[in-house]
Amino acid sequence: MLDNTSKVETPEGIELPLEVAGLVPRTMAYFIDLLIFLALYYILILIAGFLGNFGEGLFYIIFFIIYWLYPIIFEVFRNGQTPGKKSLGIKVVHHDGTPVSLSSSFVRNILLIADFLPFFYTAGFLSMLFNKDFKRLGDMAAGTVVIYTEKENKEDPIPTAKPRAPAVALTLDEQRSVLSLAERHQQLSEARQQELSSLLPEQLFSSKTENHSRLKQLHAFANWLRGH
Amino acid sequence: MDLSKISIKLRPRNGYAAIDLGTRMAQKNWKRMFLSAIIFTLPLFILLIALMPNNPIWAIFVIWWLKPVWERPLLLILSQDVFHQSLSQSEIIKHGFKLLFKQLIPSITWRRFSPTRSFDAPVMQLENLSGAARRERLSALHSRSPSSISGMTIMMHIVEELIAFGMMLFILQFLPTDDIEWTLFLENMVSNTGLDLYYLLLAIGWYIAMVLIAPFYVAGGFSSYLNQRSIREAWDLELVFRQLAAKHKKKSFDYHNIAVGIIVSFLLITIPVTKAADEQAVDSYAQQKQTNKRNIEKIQSGPDYKRIEQTIELKRINPDSLDKNKDKDKEKEKSSSNNLFGKSLAEVLSWLFLLALIIFILFKIPAIIEYFNSGASSKNANLGSKKKPEQLFGLDLKQETLPEDVVKESKALWHSGEHRDALGLLYRASLSKLIHDFNCEFEDGFTELECQTIVERMQLPLASYFAKLTTVWRLLAYGHQLPTESSFMLLAEQWTQNFKPAVEVNHQAAVNG
Numbered sequence: 001m002l003d004n005t006s007k008v009e010t011p012e013g014i015e016l017p018l019e020v021a022g023l024v025p026r027t028m029a030y031f032i033d034l035l036i037f038l039a040l041y042y043i044l045i046l047i048a049g050f051l052g053n054f055g056e057g058l059f060y061i062i063f064f065i066i067y068w069l070y071p072i073i074f075e076v077f078r079n080g081q082t083p084g085k086k087s088l089g090i091k092v093v094h095h096d097g098t099p100v101s102l103s104s105s106f107v108r109n110i111l112l113i114a115d116f117l118p119f120f121y122t123a124g125f126l127s128m129l130f131n132k133d134f135k136r137l138g139d140m141a142a143g144t145v146v147i148y149t150e151k152e153n154k155e156d157p158i159p160t161a162k163p164r165a166p167a168v169a170l171t172l173d174e175q176r177s178v179l180s181l182a183e184r185h186q187q188l189s190e191a192r193q194q195e196l197s198s199l200l201p202e203q204l205f206s207s208k209t210e211n212h213s214r215l216k217q218l219h220a221f222a223n224w225l226r227g228h
Numbered sequence: 229m230d231l232s233k234i235s236i237k238l239r240p241r242n243g244y245a246a247i248d249l250g251t252r253m254a255q256k257n258w259k260r261m262f263l264s265a266i267i268f269t270l271p272l273f274i275l276l277i278a279l280m281p282n283n284p285i286w287a288i289f290v291i292w293w294l295k296p297v298w299e300r301p302l303l304l305i306l307s308q309d310v311f312h313q314s315l316s317q318s319e320i321i322k323h324g325f326k327l328l329f330k331q332l333i334p335s336i337t338w339r340r341f342s343p344t345r346s347f348d349a350p351v352m353q354l355e356n357l358s359g360a361a362r363r364e365r366l367s368a369l370h371s372r373s374p375s376s377i378s379g380m381t382i383m384m385h386i387v388e389e390l391i392a393f394g395m396m397l398f399i400l401q402f403l404p405t406d407d408i409e410w411t412l413f414l415e416n417m418v419s420n421t422g423l424d425l426y427y428l429l430l431a432i433g434w435y436i437a438m439v440l441i442a443p444f445y446v447a448g449g450f451s452s453y454l455n456q457r458s459i460r461e462a463w464d465l466e467l468v469f470r471q472l473a474a475k476h477k478k479k480s481f482d483y484h485n486i487a488v489g490i491i492v493s494f495l496l497i498t499i500p501v502t503k504a505a506d507e508q509a510v511d512s513y514a515q516q517k518q519t520n521k522r523n524i525e526k527i528q529s530g531p532d533y534k535r536i537e538q539t540i541e542l543k544r545i546n547p548d549s550l551d552k553n554k555d556k557d558k559e560k561e562k563s564s565s566n567n568l569f570g571k572s573l574a575e576v577l578s579w580l581f582l583l584a585l586i587i588f589i590l591f592k593i594p595a596i597i598e599y600f601n602s603g604a605s606s607k608n609a610n611l612g613s614k615k616k617p618e619q620l621f622g623l624d625l626k627q628e629t630l631p632e633d634v635v636k637e638s639k640a641l642w643h644s645g646e647h648r649d650a651l652g653l654l655y656r657a658s659l660s661k662l663i664h665d666f667n668c669e670f671e672d673g674f675t676e677l678e679c680q681t682i683v684e685r686m687q688l689p690l691a692s693y694f695a696k697l698t699t700v701w702r703l704l705a706y707g708h709q710l711p712t713e714s715s716f717m718l719l720a721e722q723w724t725q726n727f728k729p730a731v732e733v734n735h736q737a738a739v740n741g
Contacts, residue, residue, distance in 0.1 A: 002256065003237035004249040022248035024380045024448065027387060088244070118401065122394025125387050129251065129444055130258075148245060168476070177468040188462055196462060199469040201476035 006133045006145060008097050018097055019148045021090040022134040023125065026146055032084030033071070040066060068109070075105040085146070095133070095145045104142040111138030155226075158182035163228050164220035168203050175225050182222035231467045233311050238464040241455050243374025250451030254443040257309050261302045261443035264320055268298040268328075273435055284431035292438065296335045296345060300327040300353055302446045307354055310454070331358060343378035344370070346449020347456075369456050377452050384448070388434075388441045395433030396426070620674060623652070625660045635720050642720075647710055654723060655701040658694060661727045676702055690726040 005017035044062055048055035074082040080091035080100045092100045092108070114137045115124030124136040133145050159182060170178065181188075181196060188196075197214040205217050231238075236249065254261065269291055276287035291298075301324030308315055315323065331352055342348060351357055351365050458464060527533070631637040634657040641650035659679065662668040668682055680698045684691045697719055703709040711719075 001237040002235055002249065002252055004241070004245050004252055019245055020248065021244065022251045023387065023444070024247050024376070024383045025244040027383050028379060089242075118397045119394040120390045122391050122398070125391055126440070129440075130255065132252070132255065134248065134251065148242070170472075173468055174472050177465045181462070181465050184462060184465075187459070192461060196465055196469060199466065199473055201473045203476050204472075 006095070006147075008095070016097055018093070018145065020133045021088075021146045021148055023128045025088045025090055026128065026134070027125075029082070029084035029088045029090060032087055033082050034084075036083055037066070037070060071109045071112075072102070072105045075100055075109075076102050081149075089149050090146050091149050092144050092146055095143050097147075100144055104144050108138035108142035108144050111141050114138065156183040158222050158226065159185055159219045160228075161216060161220040161223050163224035163226075164217065165224050166204050166221045167206060168201075178218055179222045179225050182219050185219075230311065231463055232470065234463075234467070235310055235312050236451075236454070238458050238467055240459045240464070243376030243379075243452065243455075246452045246455035247376060247380050247448040249455070250448035251444055253306055253309070253451060254447035257305055257447075258443055260305050260317065260320070261446075262439065263317065264301045264305060264324065265298065265439045265442050267321060268301060268324065269435075269439065277431070284428045288431040288434045288438075291435065293340065294336060295438070295442070296340060296349070297328050297332065299346070299349065299442055299446050300324065300330075302443055303349055303353055303450055306447055306450050307350070327353065343381045344373075344449075345381065346446050347373075347377045347452050348449075349446070350450055350453045369453070369460070373456055374452075377449065380445070380448050380452075384441055384445045388437050391437035391440065392430065392434035395436045396429045397433075399429050399433060620659060620670060620672075620679070621676065623656045623659065625656065625663060627660055627664055630657050630660055635723050639717075639720055642713075642716060647716075648704060651701055651704055651711070651716065651719075654720065655697060658697060658723070658727065662694075665727075693722055693726045 003017075004019060004022075006020045008016045008018055010016060041063065044059055044066075048059035048062075051058065071082050075092050078086075080093055085091055092105070094100060094104060112124075115121050115127065117123045124138075127136045127140075128134050131140070133139075135145060139145060158179070166178075181193065185193065193215055197218050200214065200218075205214060236253070241249065272294075273287060273291055276290055277284055280286050301320055304323060304327060305315070305320060335352075339345070339348070347369075348366055351362055351369070355365065357365055631653075634653060638650040638653045638657075641647075641653060659670070662679075662683065663670055666686070666688060668679070668686065670679055670682065674682075676698050680695055683694050688694075700711050700715065700719065704711065
């Protein structure tokens with residue numbers, strides 16, 4: 001089964017799926033960061049212009065510092081997220097899912113230069129397109145990946161019904177699907193919901209359940225699964 | 229559409245994650261998609277270049293404009309792969325050519341600049357919709373569709389152009405001309421002279437970039453389309469529900485089978501006519517078994533059960549055989565004469581290395597000897613100290629700490645009321661004597677009873693006395709039960725008798741023996 005995740009196995013033998021982010025969101029994040037950087041650069045020029053030669057020297061020093069440290073500082077102290085990454089909902093982590101360290105962030109951002117070759121990130125783009133975990137060269141060297149931040153675990157409302165246990169024991173996947181059907185009751189058309197519920201085996205429902213009242217019973221199951 | 233055959237993990241994804249899944253799909257089928265893209269565009273590109281040698285940019289512009297058309301075979305490959313069907317390359321070309329002319333005019337005119345081009349393509353190509361039906365379907369799919377799809381089109385476009393320039397510069401770096409600086413290119417661009425080479429290279433770079441990016445763009449749009457439909461039609465739920473239904477259906481079918489089986493077996497027992505049939509069944513069973521066995525053997529003799537090793541051996545070629553082709557020989561001689569210097573250098577270096585190694589070892593011999601000696605002696609020292617523990621269960625057993633006359637001292641302690649210390653001294657002195665004079669092998673961490681066992685095992689004459697002493701000591705030390713004065717006095721009296729200097733004891737033992 002093809003999926004957009006990278007599996008990490010913990011020492012306890014549990015598999016954690018990391019949802020890795022690819023070329024499109026990462027390039028967008030980069031352009032947002034670039035805009036912010038250019039704004040800073042512009043302000044810096046304005047200020048340095050008043051200071052003459054000294055200003056010019058100061059400008060180059062500060063430019064150097066901002067250019068190299070902007071991503072590193074944000075990644076290390078802001079949960080792996082530069083402002084651009086934050087707006088796209090992605091962040092940098094080590095490939096085992098742990099927060100990015102100073103040294104890794106340093107390596108991956110210094111190697112932006114390698115990704116830049118031969119002109120404006122050609123190497124980086126190709127690397128992101130052809131690497132399985134969408135890593136650019138700097139990511140490969142530093143052992144990092146860019147992943148989607150997890151959504152807040154908020155519960156979608158489900159239609160209220162008297163909780164009821166299904167007549168047959170369901171596996172985790174099946175329980176999730178029953179719950180998900182109730183959670184998506186506003187997105188799916190009524191007809192489609194009926195159709196989906198008619199797919200289910202009749203053993204699941206109490207005897208003498210008419211086809212059209214199956215959906216209501218499924219909602220009751222969902223309430224029971226939620227623990228209402 | 230059979231969802232149970234789908235090869236991607238169905239779950240509702242956000243817009244960008246769907247595009248990333250598309251990238252993975254393209255990675256999986258990349259070679260075939262890339263090849264198809266080249267097959268459908270390269271002839272046209274070469275033709276156009278040949279027709280307009282002075283305007284390579286126009287040639288590339290035509291290819292770029294026709295993108296929606298030659299992206300169709302790529303989508304065909306992806307859609308086949310998602311449902312686990314694979315077409316051969318020739319089939320793809322055959323089907324692809326048919327696809328090229330489907331709704332050709334709208335695709336390359338007013339639909340060409342739609343920011344959701346790759347997202348819309350499956351509706352036309354896979355669902356075969358056109359006109360009002362297509363519009364309706366698209367508006368349904370576009371409602372609540374994420375902005376990521378048009379974002380992808382813009383990003384992919386930018387990336388494609390950047391890669392095009394990157395490719396151009398990459399090629400430029402390998403050209404042996406003087407003015408390869410790209411700053412020169414910019415200069416020329418401003419002055420608009422001497423640009424022919426650059427334009428040609430740009431066209432080639434752009435072509436490469438387009439062919440590289442197209443699979444990912446198509447896959448991103450297709451994956452977004454699948455994701456959108458999966459969300460709107462709850463494909464993931466449908467798949468799970470169908471599997472659940474199939475599971476239960478199979479179960480009830482099994483019951484049915486078993487019931488039929490039972491009835492049939494009853495019939496077989498009661499009706500004698502069926503005996504022949506029964507035998508036949510046995511025969512067929514045996515036959516089945518045999519064919520199964522054969523199959524198993526066949527599989528086991530196959531490559532999966534064998535370890536096949538490929539080894540490459542370098543053999544010295546017989547010089548006689550070399551004589552046969554003299555020309556080659558001559559060449560070899562030439563090259564070997566070139567290599568002669570290298571060979572002799574390597575030889576000298578290796579001899580030097582060996583010499584250096586020998587000198588190094590000679591210099592280091594004293595140190596090595598010392599190392600081994602010190603190791604051995606320290607080992608011995610370890611052994612010696614291991615034999616004689618200085619402490620057992622918290623009691624200090626060093627000989628120096630014991631008083632000269634143990635019995636007198638302990639009696640004095642008893643009379644001054646320090647009963648515990650008195651008995652402790654007695655016991656301590658016994659252990660110390662046993663270790664140092666009788667060579668009992670007590671180890672660190674032994675308990676009182678283990679010491680007693682050792683003494684008994686050595687069959688020393690004082691074993692019974694030591695056992696008594698140990699019992700009294702354990703009662704006092706852990707049970708806080710004081711021995712009576714008379715029993716203590718008895719123990720103290722007997723101590724000297726039992727723990728005479730070891731030599732005397734041994735002597736006595738010899739006499740007794």
